[in-house]
Amino acid sequence: MSADGAALGARLRERDLSAAPAALNLLESTTPADREQSARLLREVSPAALGAEAPGHVIGVTGPPGAGKSTLLSALLGSWRDDGKTVAMLAVDPSSRRSGGSLLGDRARIDFDPADRGVLIRSTAAGERLGGLAWATRAAAQALAAAFDVVVIETVGVGQGETEIADLADTVAVVVQPGSGDVLQFLKSGITEIPDVLVVTKADLGQIAMRTRRDLSAALRSLGASSTPVLAVSSLSPPSGIDELVQALSEHRSGLDIPARRLQARRAGALTDFAVEHGERGLRALGGRRAAAALLDAQPPDLEVPALLAVLEQALG
Amino acid sequence: MRTYAGHSTAKASNELYRRNLEKGQTGLSVAFDLPTQTGYDPDDELARGEVGKVGVSISHRGDMAALMDGIPLAEMNTSMTINATAAWLLALYIVAAEDQGVSQEQLQGTTQNDIVKEFLARGTYAFPPAPSMRLIADMIAYTVEHVPKWNPINICSYHLQEAGATPVQEIAYAMSDAIAVLDAVRERVPPDRVEQVFGRISFFVNAGVRFVEEHAKLRAMSILWEELGRERYGVEDPRHLRFRYGVQVNSLGLTEAQPENNVQRIVLETLAVTLGRDARARAIQLPAWNEALGLPRPWDQQWSLRIQQVLAFETDILDYPDIFTGSEVMEGLVAEMLEGARAEMAVVAEHGGAVEAVPYMKAAMVDSQRERIRRIESGAQVVVGQNRFTESEVSPLTADAEGGILVVDPALEAEQIEAVRQWRSQRDQDAVDAALAALAALAREQHGGENLMIGTIAAARAGATTGEWARTLRGVFGSYRAPTGVGEASAAPADAELSELRGEVSRLTEQLGRRPKILVGKPGLDGHSNGAEQIAVRARDSGMDVVYEGIRLTPEQIASSALQEGVHVIGLSILSGSHRELIPAVIDALQRAGVTVPVVVGGIIPEQDVAMLERAGVAAVYTPKDFDITQIMRDIVRLVGAEAEASANGSEGVQVNGSAAVKGPASAHGSA
Numbered sequence: 001m002s003a004d005g006a007a008l009g010a011r012l013r014e015r016d017l018s019a020a021p022a023a024l025n026l027l028e029s030t031t032p033a034d035r036e037q038s039a040r041l042l043r044e045v046s047p048a049a050l051g052a053e054a055p056g057h058v059i060g061v062t063g064p065p066g067a068g069k070s071t072l073l074s075a076l077l078g079s080w081r082d083d084g085k086t087v088a089m090l091a092v093d094p095s096s097r098r099s100g101g102s103l104l105g106d107r108a109r110i111d112f113d114p115a116d117r118g119v120l121i122r123s124t125a126a127g128e129r130l131g132g133l134a135w136a137t138r139a140a141a142q143a144l145a146a147a148f149d150v151v152v153i154e155t156v157g158v159g160q161g162e163t164e165i166a167d168l169a170d171t172v173a174v175v176v177q178p179g180s181g182d183v184l185q186f187l188k189s190g191i192t193e194i195p196d197v198l199v200v201t202k203a204d205l206g207q208i209a210m211r212t213r214r215d216l217s218a219a220l221r222s223l224g225a226s227s228t229p230v231l232a233v234s235s236l237s238p239p240s241g242i243d244e245l246v247q248a249l250s251e252h253r254s255g256l257d258i259p260a261r262r263l264q265a266r267r268a269g270a271l272t273d274f275a276v277e278h279g280e281r282g283l284r285a286l287g288g289r290r291a292a293a294a295l296l297d298a299q300p301p302d303l304e305v306p307a308l309l310a311v312l313e314q315a316l317g
Numbered sequence: 318m319r320t321y322a323g324h325s326t327a328k329a330s331n332e333l334y335r336r337n338l339e340k341g342q343t344g345l346s347v348a349f350d351l352p353t354q355t356g357y358d359p360d361d362e363l364a365r366g367e368v369g370k371v372g373v374s375i376s377h378r379g380d381m382a383a384l385m386d387g388i389p390l391a392e393m394n395t396s397m398t399i400n401a402t403a404a405w406l407l408a409l410y411i412v413a414a415e416d417q418g419v420s421q422e423q424l425q426g427t428t429q430n431d432i433v434k435e436f437l438a439r440g441t442y443a444f445p446p447a448p449s450m451r452l453i454a455d456m457i458a459y460t461v462e463h464v465p466k467w468n469p470i471n472i473c474s475y476h477l478q479e480a481g482a483t484p485v486q487e488i489a490y491a492m493s494d495a496i497a498v499l500d501a502v503r504e505r506v507p508p509d510r511v512e513q514v515f516g517r518i519s520f521f522v523n524a525g526v527r528f529v530e531e532h533a534k535l536r537a538m539s540i541l542w543e544e545l546g547r548e549r550y551g552v553e554d555p556r557h558l559r560f561r562y563g564v565q566v567n568s569l570g571l572t573e574a575q576p577e578n579n580v581q582r583i584v585l586e587t588l589a590v591t592l593g594r595d596a597r598a599r600a601i602q603l604p605a606w607n608e609a610l611g612l613p614r615p616w617d618q619q620w621s622l623r624i625q626q627v628l629a630f631e632t633d634i635l636d637y638p639d640i641f642t643g644s645e646v647m648e649g650l651v652a653e654m655l656e657g658a659r660a661e662m663a664v665v666a667e668h669g670g671a672v673e674a675v676p677y678m679k680a681a682m683v684d685s686q687r688e689r690i691r692r693i694e695s696g697a698q699v700v701v702g703q704n705r706f707t708e709s710e711v712s713p714l715t716a717d718a719e720g721g722i723l724v725v726d727p728a729l730e731a732e733q734i735e736a737v738r739q740w741r742s743q744r745d746q747d748a749v750d751a752a753l754a755a756l757a758a759l760a761r762e763q764h765g766g767e768n769l770m771i772g773t774i775a776a777a778r779a780g781a782t783t784g785e786w787a788r789t790l791r792g793v794f795g796s797y798r799a800p801t802g803v804g805e806a807s808a809a810p811a812d813a814e815l816s817e818l819r820g821e822v823s824r825l826t827e828q829l830g831r832r833p834k835i836l837v838g839k840p841g842l843d844g845h846s847n848g849a850e851q852i853a854v855r856a857r858d859s860g861m862d863v864v865y866e867g868i869r870l871t872p873e874q875i876a877s878s879a880l881q882e883g884v885h886v887i888g889l890s891i892l893s894g895s896h897r898e899l900i901p902a903v904i905d906a907l908q909r910a911g912v913t914v915p916v917v918v919g920g921i922i923p924e925q926d927v928a929m930l931e932r933a934g935v936a937a938v939y940t941p942k943d944f945d946i947t948q949i950m951r952d953i954v955r956l957v958g959a960e961a962e963a964s965a966n967g968s969e970g971v972q973v974n975g976s977a978a979v980k981g982p983a984s985a986h987g988s989a
Contacts (some may be wrong), residue, residue, distance in 0.1 A: 101860040
């Protein structure tokens with residue numbers, strides 16, 4: 001028996017945070033009945049239903065294991081809550097390829113008050129799909145952005161294949177720890193897209209943290225991206241750099257054309273979903289990827305992803 | 318000769334100690350309850366259900382005075398199983414001695430004080446690693462000057478083996494731990510004291526039933542220790558170079574099934590640490606035969622004491638010089654252990670030493686433990702009475718329906734809460750406030766400040782409580798969550814059983830629309846997380862999504878996580894005996910949060926409590942006799958499947974907050 005997607009979507013639209021866990025249960029489900037309800041849910045939180053883009057700031061936070069993401073997120077969470085902002089965090093963990101199962105340990109590493117109704121933390125497994133993002137994460141981010149002030153999507157890894165996070169977040173922050181040369185190399189070689197904000201953790205390490213920060217700034221300059229801020233933070237007491245980071249994230253967002261970025265994200269998402277469902281053959285039937293993209297571009301800008309997917313599937317006949 | 322004891326109140330423990338001393342016991346071994354071990358007062362939210370449970374509750378100098386009442390502290394040798402709060406408990410002991418007119422110079426005994434193994438195995442830490450190390454270094458520096466007969470630290474490899482470490486891992490991690498401690502103390506004492514500090518460090522090791530190998534392990538440890546003293550710390554005096562260790566024989570191998578077999582296991586394990594004189598234990602603690610069932614009674618403890626007395630006074634074990642000298646087999650075994658341990662110590666050093674290598678060591682031990690359990694499951698490792706020779710006559714020892722264990726009176730917690738509140742209301746509050754403020758200031762000094770023991774003793778003398786002392790330091794040091802090791806644990810090789818289970822999980826995934834998701838966690842203060850970790854790893858290996866929450870969770874935290882994560886089932890583990898209070902509290906919190914998924918419980922749960930938990934709404938209870946984890950997984954998968962079925966078919970699949978809710982936990986089991 002499926003949950004009522006339209007009702008859940010309406011509650012989220014009215015910023016009823018208590019609807020979020022059930023909404024996520026539904027959005028993660030793959031049964032046909034649930035998929036249909038999911039589409040209804042997303043329609044209720046679409047720009048068309050909201051009359052504008054969802055108000056929440058969707059922030060992607062990514063970085064290699066051990067970079068200190070959880071500690072950083074704990075500090076950010078505290079800062080946002082102090083400002084009265086509601087926060088949803090989607091922690092995406094890599095799954096075990098062999099069994100399909102996964103250990104989702106992030107929740108235990110993030111400090112928060114379990115009695116605080118303004119915080120939601122949800123762990124999901126990346127599943128078998130490349131890109132490091134659970135397939136339902138995009139839908140979840142869109143739905144939660146209707147209800148929460150800040151939606152964080154935390155993923156593991158830097159390198160190939162997590163460009164997807166850039167497709168769904170308004171702002172992408174890459175977190176590195178001092179002395180990690182990988183990120184530098186990935187940036188230089190173009191494997192990693194240039195993030196909106198770079199964060200060097202463990203600033204308490206002093207010298208080495210400062211050097212990492214300098215190296216990253218230099219690399220960004222040489223790539224013509226000197227406007228990307230590089231911030232050093234320390235979550236150890238006394239914490240430093242957290243306020244500046246909150247500020248930088250928020251400034252990045254104010255400088256964005258949110259409707260354009262999200263519209264592009266939704267269209268890219270629909271195309272990805274279509275390719276997953278119908279493969280290259282499906283795309284060819286539509287006249288190729290470019291033709292499919294053109295078809296999407298011709299649609300009204302306030303359609304949600306399932307509606308866009310439906311357009312493509314109709315064109316398939 | 319002593320037995321590990323201490324429970325409920327200071328007064329009750331004091332009576333027990335006096336009885337044991339009369340029976341010929343020559344020292345005291347004090348066990349503290351979990352709130353005391355982790356730095357919480359009885360009236361703290363986290364202490365619920367744990368007060369007086371696994372040991373005595375000591376909140377302040379008044380409690381310590383009552384615990385030691387009539388026991389001559391100038392002559393007594395007191396061993397305290399205390400770690401994160403060791404500095405505090407030693408301070409209270411020093412103050413109690415002052416009250417008796419005994420000066421600190423005369424005190425003899427041991428505080429366990431080994432924090433690395435708390436992060437790795439036992440979970441009763443209070444502060445983050447670096448400040449914990451500072452507290453330990455300060456305490457060692459203090460005792461070397463002022464309490465010279467005290468053994469300030471007892472490096473515990475014991476718990477590492479309990480958590481699954483192989484003999485090689487046990488040696489390597491214990492030695493690496495000792496290096497981390499010694500390096501920290503070296504910075505806090507004058508250079509000419511280092512030799513003395515080295516000489517005061519003792520070990521607490523484990524002895525398993527493979528007692529030949531275990532004896533070789535101890536010989537290898539003596540060799541490594543002496544080498545470390547000479548080469549790293551420049552120790553020359555042979556007395557200081559001696560590897561001194563106490564031992565508790567293995568509890569991990571003790572079984573709930575046919576518990577009488579534990580008696581012969583204990584005897585054989587004792588041989589591991591007594592047979593060869595060159596590596597003989599200085600002190601031995603034996604667990605009770607029925608430890609796997611719950612807290613032992615005085616009679617059970619007497620039996621353990623008698624085992625030691627028979628060995629010491631009836632056998633000829635102590636009559637000969639070392640009986641393994643010249644044995645090729647023993648020398649070969651020792652060489653093998655040394656080689657393995659040195660290699661593993663090098664890996665730890667590469668990680669930056671024992672403190673930095675905690676996540677690595679933890680993950681390695683979770684892996685070893687998983688291997689051990691799989692060997693028992695497959696029958697490759699025989700455990701008599703458990704996976705072989707399981708048929709049994711009715712046992713006259715456990716046939717009594719009351720169960721052969723001691724149960725702590727639940728009213729005791731309320732009394733202790735009342736008592737600590739009364740204590741606070743009757744003391745000189747200004748003196749306490751001043752002492753705690755001074756302690757905080759001391760803690761804030763980064764380097765070379767005054768010894769933290771000074772401020773700690775002053776706070777103890779002023780009448781501060783355990784919770785206040787710890788809260789003051791947490792305020793400066795911050796709190797901490799240790800790594801769980803489960804995330805890094807490697808995937809199990811798929812045998813036929815596991816593959817079949819994965820098939821079932823796949824079918825369930827189709828039925829549910831998403832992967833079955835399980836929340837695994839430990840409510841309360843009990844930090845023995847091995848069981849929960851193994852369940853989490855196996856659930857992952859079976860194909861489930863596992864939210865592993867770790868230790869020290871309040872019922873509200875569990876309920877909030879279950880709701881937010883949208884889990885299908887919840888697995889809780891408790892070994893401290895506080896399931897009677899905590900499990901119903903969790904179920905209550907779940908109901909208040911509108912979460913109605915089934916709850917399964919694992920731990921040391923006496924038979925007579927199972928029905929009570931099921932009445933409270935628990936779907937299934939697992940105890941140490943359920944050693945087959947794959948079977949537990951199968952049960953859980955079927956439980957979730959049955960719930961989904963019921964929700965799909967029946968009108969009972971009501972929409973709670975819009976989720977496809979399953980039936981109430983009270984009826985969960987019946988529908989399976």
